[in-house]
Amino acid sequence: MKRLRRVALLVPAVLLAYLALAAVWAWTSFDDALASAPAGEQVELSARQAAILVRVEDPSFYDHAGLSIASGQGVATISSALAREVFLGEGRIGGMRGAVQAFYRGVFDCCKRIDLGRDVMALVLDARMSKREQLARYTASVYMGTHAGKQVKGLAQAARNYLGKPLAAASEEEFIRLAAMIKAPNHYHPVCNPEALAQRAARIRALLSGQCEPDGWFDTDFRTCPA
Template sequence: MRRRTRWLSILPAMVAGYLLLVVIWAWATFDTVTAHMPAIADAPLSARQTQILLRVEDPAFFVHHGVSLTSGQGFATISGAVARDVYLEGADLGGAGGALQALYRGVFACCKRIDLGRDAMAVVLDARLSKARQLALYTTHVYLGTHNGRQIMGLSAASRNYLGKSLEQTSEEEFIGLVAMIKAPNAYHPVRQPAAYATRVARVRALVQGTCKAHGWFDTTLAHCGA
């Protein structure tokens, strides 16, 4: 009992130390990990499409600093997704930075949605990368399932592959369908899982139209919506 109490008493300090190390590492390696990012001027979205995407995925995107506790989102943010791509799935680092990168990759693979280290990276990234750049990277790199044996990356590619048209040609309903896939693109696949896809689209449509709201911080399934 004493040993357990002792561990519980020092746990906050250990977590704080871990997060401080992540912040220092993320700040120091930012220029290196972003050096090979593609040159993307703007997100390929209209103003209305941007509004829909953020309403579903990150309502507080333009006001938070990498982490948000907006109702229905928990800690999940677009900044966090971009930080994961940049720091954990991008270029391999060398030396001590590379060793820490390998550690953080392992922690994320283990803990995913509760990985506070990734959230610390998001705070650093948000401080050093404009919101416009973050949104551009997210919309062109977000994973949207496997189709005809190929991974579909980005909303533009998803529109071409699933709808046979450019993103700017999609109707609002079609765009809602693409955004609805983001949470679990193979589980909500329009070709392989049409029933699950239709249910998810109905729920997201209700959220976008304002007829339904998320229940609490971590409600991203919206199971009560679109019934």
């Protein structure tokens, strides 16, 4: 019984130490991690495009501090997705901080759904980067599937590959379809699975027009919305 009590006390202590290290490392390594992470092709969204993207991907983006349990949010915010790219993505930093980065990258690869370290990094990123900067960087780096055998990164590349035009020239309907892809870009692929993409885009249009609302935190499929 005593051993069980010791284990019960040890587990939260180890978890707190793990999260504290993640916070300190992310704060002190932020500039190096940001500099080493691929920036992608940044473009300025119109006010309407930004509103659509935030409504679909992160409805409380402008109000939260990096994490959110808003209705329709799901397990990731724009901030946490960006934290994954900046701190745990392709960029590499050197020295002892690089060794810690490799450790946290390994934990994330193992336990994506329950990695609280990444969530702490999202809080740090939100404190260090303005919402406007976050949105611009997310727009430039978000994965948008595979086209002609190559990965498509960012909405600007996606517009050129899937729409054949610059993002600024995309109609609202075309932008909704791009936003609809983000959840699972190889499933909601305009070439490989146009029917699934059309259904998701229809649900998003209904959401934007106020015909329906997400059914709870995990409803990122907008199940109550007509397709």
